[in-house]
Amino acid sequence: MAAGSAQGTGMPDPIHQFEIHRIIPLKLFGYDVSFTNSALFMLVAVVLSAGMLIYAMRDGSLVPRRLQSTAEIGYEFIANMVRDAAGEQAMKYFPLIFTIFAFVFTCNMLGIIPGAFTVTSHIIVTAALAALVFVTVLIVGFAKNGVHFLKLFVPSGVPIYILPLVTAIEIISFLSRPISHSVRLFANMLAGHITLKVFGGFVIMLLGTGSFAALAPLPLIGAVALTALEVLVAFLQAYVFTMLTCMYLNDALHPGH
Amino acid sequence: MAQPSTAGTAVPHDAGHAKIFPPLDATTFASQLLWLAIAFGLLYMLLSRVALPRIGEVIEERQERIKRDLTQAEQLRGQTDAALKAYEQSQADARSKAQGIAKEMRDKLAAVSEQERHRVDAELAAKIAETERQIAQTKTRALASVNDIAVATAGAIVGKLLGQEATPEEVRRALPAQPAE
Secondary structure (H helix, E strand, O other): OOOOEOOOOOOEOOOHHHOOOEEEOOEEOOEEOOEEHHHHHHHHHHHHHHHHHHHHOOOOOOOOOHHHHHHHHHHHHHHHHHHHHHOHHHHHHHHHHHHHHHHHHHHHHHHHOOOOOOHHHOHHHHHHHHHHHHHHHHHHHHHHHHHHHHHHHOOOOOOOOOHHHHHHHHHHHHHHHHHHHHHHHHHHHHHHHHHHHHHHHHHHHHHOOHHHHHHOHHHHHHHHHHHHHHHHHHHHHHHHHHHHHHHHHHHHHOOOO | OOOOOOOOOOOOOOOOOOOOOHHHOHHHHHHHHHHHHHHHHHHHHHHHHHHHHHHHHHHHHHHHHHHHHHHHHHHHHHHHHHHHHHHHHHHHHHHHHHHHHHHHHHHHHHHHHHHHHHHHHHHHHHHHHHHHHHHHHHHHHHHHHHHHHHHHHHHHHHHHHHOOOOOHHHHHHHOOOOOOO
């Protein structure tokens, strides 16, 4: 992972891992839409997650084996989350929610592999996913409830003299959802990977300092422990992202609080 | 990442302009958005068309099967219960029937023995009556012959005393009138 020292004895650059390289340069309508390492890892995530699920179900046996069991547990996990957080009607959007979870989870997990690129450590990706959820919630909300969807911003049982204030707060919180939704995932991925890289950098730096090289295993142990933590974070953030999607969808389906 | 660091004292990668923090580098946004749309769309297609229906189908099938098996087990248990109940019922029936038969038999036997007793009683009573009648007859007859014996005896006594036998008529005449029995 350690690469690109800015100076000879300096810290290995912890930001380097987030850089995007063109693999196949492409131009479309004047935009640079090159096939990059980011795009490569997106496709790897797609192939891995879809391939694993399809391969796991090749027998579709009544008594599942390990891989099939795993796929079914994942399915039930998300299905229960959707049912609990957004109700039975939300099962119509289950494929979308499952796709979001599968994509985010696989990208997060792939990112832990040393040398791999973390797709979800780029704000534009998480923002696009959050925007997808936001727009879906708006469309579903208005399609299902029409103007009644706006009741979401006017909670019942609030005294009339503070109602404008509450409504304003509700609207601001609704509009800020995609921001918090996307930044939470992005920041977690980014910070985790920078921390890992910094610890990795310590190992390299200590190794280059003569007798202090004996201390090099310490940050290595730290990096190993952090990697374990990152696995947890990778799952947790995918879970949180999906859970929030379900809760937003719940608002769209049942706006009357 | 895994690439060798080309030069220790090398110039920064994008020498020339100031390096932007990569996640905020807007020049890569278009590419990322396009490829995200492609990748996400592809994943959505694969999952919603192929993988998820398959998993859902298998899970549904399993639940269906479990439900069916449970229903069948329930049904079989019901049948077992019914059979057990029928068996107990028939056992109870048989017992009460046996008791009925025993009681009937006892009653019949009692009636028969009662009848027999009556018959024997009547028979005995008849025999007793007959015997009493015979006794009475014999007694009457015996009493009737007492006079004759007395006459004969008296004749014999007279003969001994007088040396001359008296005829029964004479004795009879000499005797007082016969006493009542």
